[in-house]
Amino acid sequence: MAMQRTLLKSKLHRVRVSASELEYEGSCAIDELLLDAADIREYEKIEIYNVNNGERFSTYAIRGQKGSGMISVNGAAARKAAVGDILIIATYSNYNEIELTNFEPKLVYVDEKNRIKRIGAQIPAQAA
Numbered sequence: 001m002a003m004q005r006t007l008l009k010s011k012l013h014r015v016r017v018s019a020s021e022l023e024y025e026g027s028c029a030i031d032e033l034l035l036d037a038a039d040i041r042e043y044e045k046i047e048i049y050n051v052n053n054g055e056r057f058s059t060y061a062i063r064g065q066k067g068s069g070m071i072s073v074n075g076a077a078a079r080k081a082a083v084g085d086i087l088i089i090a091t092y093s094n095y096n097e098i099e100l101t102n103f104e105p106k107l108v109y110v111d112e113k114n115r116i117k118r119i120g121a122q123i124p125a126q127a128a
Contacts, residue, residue, distance in 0.1 A: 005100065
């Protein structure tokens with residue numbers, strides 16, 4: 001039996017919450033451009049890490065208006081993120097050893113308005 005490993009598939013790095021809707025069915029609405037750039041499908045499970053308050057939670061992605069910069073945390077998750085909070089949104093997937101030979105995650109970096117600055121497969125080195 002081949003070993004499976006769970007690795008980071010994609011990440012939206014330091015996006016800002018643009019809306020927080022408690023009275024909504026649930027999920028996280030994400031600008032369609034960001035979903036496509038990070039290879040996140042609508043209804044795919046996402047993990048959210050709130051840089052401002054340390055909250056870590058999971059929900060699913062829904063498509064937000066293309067080019068809007070929308071990051072709307074909805075339903076019960078709205079209690080875990082306020083407008084202006086900085087989030088890391090990640091997805092993970094299982095890979096076998098053969099798939100890992102060409103593995104590269106999709107890492108999407110944005111500006112303060114959630115516009116794409118850079119897409120890469122490597123986490124940049126931290127300045128010393």
